[in-house]
Amino acid sequence: MATDTRRAVVDLLGRYGILLAFLLQVLIFSQLSPYFMTGENLLNVSLQASINAIIAAGMTFVILTAGIDLSVGSVVALAGIVATTVCKVDLPFPLNIGAGIAAGLLFGTLSGLGGGLFVTRFRITPFIITLALMTIWRGAAFVVTDGRPVWELPAEFASLGGGRLGGIPVPTIVMLAVYAVAHVVLTRTRFGRYVYAVGGNIEAARLAGVRPQRILLAVYAISGVLSAVSGILLASRMNSGQPNAGGMYELDAIAAVVVGGTSLQGGRGTLVGTFIGAMLIAVLRNGLNLMNVSSYLQQVIVGLVILLATMIDQAKKT
Amino acid sequence: MATDTRRAVVDLLGRYGILLAFLLQVLIFSQLSPYFMTGENLLNVSLQASINAIIAAGMTFVILTAGIDLSVGSVVALAGIVATTVCKVDLPFPLNIGAGIAAGLLFGTLSGLGGGLFVTRFRITPFIITLALMTIWRGAAFVVTDGRPVWELPAEFASLGGGRLGGIPVPTIVMLAVYAVAHVVLTRTRFGRYVYAVGGNIEAARLAGVRPQRILLAVYAISGVLSAVSGILLASRMNSGQPNAGGMYELDAIAAVVVGGTSLQGGRGTLVGTFIGAMLIAVLRNGLNLMNVSSYLQQVIVGLVILLATMIDQAKKT
Amino acid sequence: AKKERAATKVIGVSLLNRGHIFYKDLEEGLQEQAKKEGYELIVTSADFDLGKQISQIEDFVARKVDAIILCPVDSRGVGPGVLTASQAGIPVFTADIAAENAPVVCHIASDNIAGGRLAGEYMAKLLNGAGKVAIINQPVVTSVLDRVQGFRDALSKFPGITIVADVNGQGVRDRALQAAADVLQAHQDLAGVFGINDDSALGTLDACEQFKRDKPPVIIGYDATPPAADAIKRGSALKADVVQYPKKIGSSTIDMIRAHFAGQPVPKVFPVEVGIVDQAKLSAI
Amino acid sequence: MIPDPDSRSLLEMCGIVKEYPGVTALRGVSFDVRSGEVHCLVGENGAGKSTLTGILAGAVRRTAGDIFVEGRSTDIASPIDALRRGIGMIYQESRLVPELTVAENIALGREPRSAGGVLIDRAAVRRIAEKVLSDLGEDIPVTARARDLDSAQQQIVEIAKAFARDLRVLVLDEPTAALTEREKLRLFALIRGVQAKGTGIIYISHRLEEIFEIGDRVTVLRDGEAVGTRDVADVDRAALIRMMVGRDLDKEYPKEDAERGAPLLELRDLSTRDVHNVSFAVHAGEIFGIAGLIGSGKVELSRALFGEQRSTGGALYIDGTAAEFSSPADAIAKGVALLTEDRNALGLLMNMSVAENITLSSLGAHRRRGFVNRAMEQRTAEAYTALLKIKTPSSDTSVAALSGGNRQKVILARWLNTGAKVLVFNEPTAGVDVGAKFEIYTHIVRLAKEGKAVVLLSSDLPELLGMCDRIGVMCHGRMTGILEREKATQENIMELATPDDTGARHGN
């Protein structure tokens, strides 16, 4: 009986470990801070989570193939710069904004495809090619802007990231849409299945008739384009293209993916997990800010919580 | 005949690819800058390289087991703070310095063992536990120093990192000693062989009688203690314990390891490769600084060179 | 909690970063003065990340603080954040770095361009108007860009002085040390170095002392933190430091807020003096 | 080259050459398959069988040679090319995606899609998998993850994966290496089924009796060359062996009686999660066989002997003292060796050389003054490559470059070199050719004569009958009987191994 109960708890933890950790955290913060559970703050949290969550969705695809994408933060910055620069061209609204968005997304896609090409054609470890891209794009962001932000944008640009639809912040809506589509793609289409197959055993997948090259190219492109989406939303929220935006975003995104239960060895994981992982991190930062915890101590606490959440999630595997 | 020559070149590139890339780089810089090939500058480069190279030696052990250690930069900072703080206690020279060094090394070892424990006992992915440690130790470095450097150290402390023996900077000597010992350990001892075995196939290694838990604990401890060595040398060079020292050092160390031909999948790689990788990065930074290349452009170039070096090194596998 | 809130004014602070002594001191000035006034401070750090800073502002708005103090990561980009806050009826004050085109109640700062100019003029004096000079820079921070601009402006009046190197020390001592060591190799006859903050200047000093020169370059730093002041006093190659009064900036900011709460008029800009200190001045204290 | 005018050829390979750095695996092999025939391919380990068929399946790129499908020259550059032309292969080494389910693995690469044509029809995926598995008579749950299956079950899923496709040419590379008689018979039934539909089948096996059961023609490869093709009806076993190894093999099992000593391994009512109340003793000088169907608990029992399954009751005695192993290292230190059944996942270190793989479990003995002595290591490795006739360019060669059977010999060498007194061999001759099998048997007999206790687990009944002094039979995790050598026959082993009607099939 006692072992039965224990087993049930472990089972529950296993299946929903990260969800429980998340709910526990929400509970704690709602007790500790009267501001936490207000509707406005929850929208605020969803808005703050959106940037990292969108990147983490793309990162999930990459990590499922046993890869990694360290370039996301620099792509965020440069996509923002590209989008803001292009939308300043002399075109009537909404063409200018549209052109800016298209250019930003194009950059993200190309960056992803470029990285993917090096992984597939030249067999460069994803870690290294994306590390190189991270450095290169960051340098490029400073070179093209000479270190100064791009600003004096068309007024409408700010409404992308700062606006609301039916009371919900636009980035939150974009995030939900991204997750809905990505989840269906990953769980219900051939492409999604092949992502898992390539990550689980690339040689087995190849022998079964999957083209690993295409799958790998695609996941890096997805990561690139979603980073660009985040970059554009962020630039819009900042009403400027910032060359130093997105620093260390890769770590937050990877943390969300891994805390969400996706294996860095590839082949195993879900977008639902990543979503909860991203939310967990955002809630934590928000809660600590609301409670006026010193930023030094915040770092320590964030580290501990990531660790704890992963340990709870780990319960399922033992 | 032509194919024979081509084959020979490819073969050479394969075996010594990274070495060739390194020599090529040295050649280029010695042409471009008259200061590069001076004895004093070469000592300077070796001194600059030493901090990263020592960390990268430990990182090599970890990566050979298919792990990763993101905490190295924060360990550098905190080990420096611990060492500087302890050596200010009221003890006669050389006891004070000795106590400081011992305390710094002890911290590094404990940090490594702690990380290793989470990897082995709780099966936390190395990426996550060392990411958490990176955040936690960095936060702790600021909390314990209240964000201010530890200074007003005993005069002798500075000679650890700033001193010379027979004209050779002390950190350079320490680096060479670390590589000599680590190379023998890795290639000539049972422990070294087991490191490769665990990284190649942990389950097969275990069934063959290796105790993977011990090996994993040991490699993280090695990484921790070598990061602490770097941290102490760096603190000595700065004559102070800086809470913000060591930022992003993990990326430089991992780059040195991977550029040096070690696989992030584990089981394959050498310390000689890592050494050349670390030198390549140090020479690059030094050369670009000598030539007064703008820091923005430097980032772009460093990214490209890391990529190129890895591609040359990759030639052997095709 | 509600009752407590009615009694105490809560002020949200978003610092540029927390790794530098300058902001430690600024925060100390804020804290000391706030304690006197009985205000509660919520101090966060944006770590040079504008996205993060805007999130922090949003958290403050969600929490309905009574006022916000910003050290903007970017003068222009912070605009939407300031607007959000002031639309929610929360007054925004900026310290150290200004926000452009944004409804800020009052900006309290020392003038970084002027500080850079002071450093340049002092350098010219030390070098007697001739020699090679290097800058240990951190060209991703607005206030640093201003210092360097002021420094270059001042030196442009001295044709005998050339700026031969401008490298990135990332504003931290370990990276500055490495960058400076390289510059010293490239320019054996380097006469002067401007470190954009004290970590940069002290890192340069470390490099000079480890690669001993008969005639090391003179170094000028910025901020006059205790370790830098100490190095100046003991007659090292670090000769002078631009001194800001970050604590003063902090306490003045609280003063302006108190005045604003009390319904008194406050100026758009409240300047805090800067100066330059050398061995003579420091020994005099 | 011009294709053979024989119009019955479904597929024809002409002058196939494959060069690996330092090794020529194939030196101009020609080979053909006719519609509806089973063409067997035999040869010693490393003869080039897997390489030849791998080229056909697009898994390996050839160096030279031509392939004709129905008389038309065809370039097969990738597995997709091959599959598009209806050529599929069951690989010698497991090729499943560990994280995907059985059904997902079976459907991989050709997932049926529902109406819209975008989403995978998950119900159809399950249906297909269930159908082909029931044709095979297996009740592996289709929702189980591949990594949770044992290697025999994985082999079955591999087979199911191939039969779920509509193929014109099907290659089976040692499909029965881990299968027992029963599964083999079901497999043969399936083969006959597709054969009747006109599929051409290439069948590779080291179990020569199978050639005579299922084959129509047989081609012998030796050192990368085809030494001849015969109608199976025209050759006998001895002739086939002569063609393969170039000499006669007088007998198959070099069994000799050894002096029986004290019990070195004893189980008294040992129970674990998967094994229940097993008792037996193996004495010094004895070879004790263990038979059982897939899922009978055979593999789990071998794990329990190595401390890999926590005991829940009873006791294990090694050399008279009760033993509770904390880890494989501990078991090895106490004189027990375990050869695992899955050489790739659980045995070899693919990143290491032949020599390093051999000495891994006995490194302690290869040290001088605390350091690993490479010369000593080299000597050990060379001794074993000679002893077991391991075909490798050198002992520094990476094991990843070795053929399946030669990999098996490397791992065997590792355990022979530990000096263990109790040796548990799980399918020691899986994928090993007849000549080398004889060598391995000779060593097993030698071990017994040296006073060691040998436990031999095998799915190959003739091997057990030929080599063992006694045979314990497992069924549903219990040992249902122990047969003395004289009493052991294929029939009474099968009877003990097959659950009777009252025994629940799913019992555990």
Ligand SMILES: Nc1ncnc2c1ncn2[C@@H]1O[C@H](COP(=O)(O)OP(=O)(O)OP(=O)(O)O)[C@@H](O)[C@H]1O
């Ligand atoms: N172990 C591996 N690590 C990384 N990438 C691999 C690995 N194995 C295969 N790949 C990638 O998968 C590719 C092989 O896949 P495949 O040839 O089926 O793709 P394809 O779509 O047919 O490509 P092609 O354009 O050549 O026809 C390799 O070129 C490589 O990029």
Ligand SMILES: Nc1ncnc2c1ncn2[C@@H]1O[C@H](COP(=O)(O)OP(=O)(O)OP(=O)(O)O)[C@@H](O)[C@H]1O
């Ligand atoms: N990747 C590789 N690199 C180098 N040599 C290889 C490689 N794969 C196979 N070989 C060599 O090619 C030869 C033929 O190997 P192959 O696997 O075709 O043999 P096989 O007849 O299937 O043997 P087995 O019966 O043991 O499976 C062997 O000498 C083997 O060592």
Ligand SMILES: [Mg+2]
């Ligand atoms: Mg084979």
Ligand SMILES: [Mg+2]
């Ligand atoms: Mg292809």
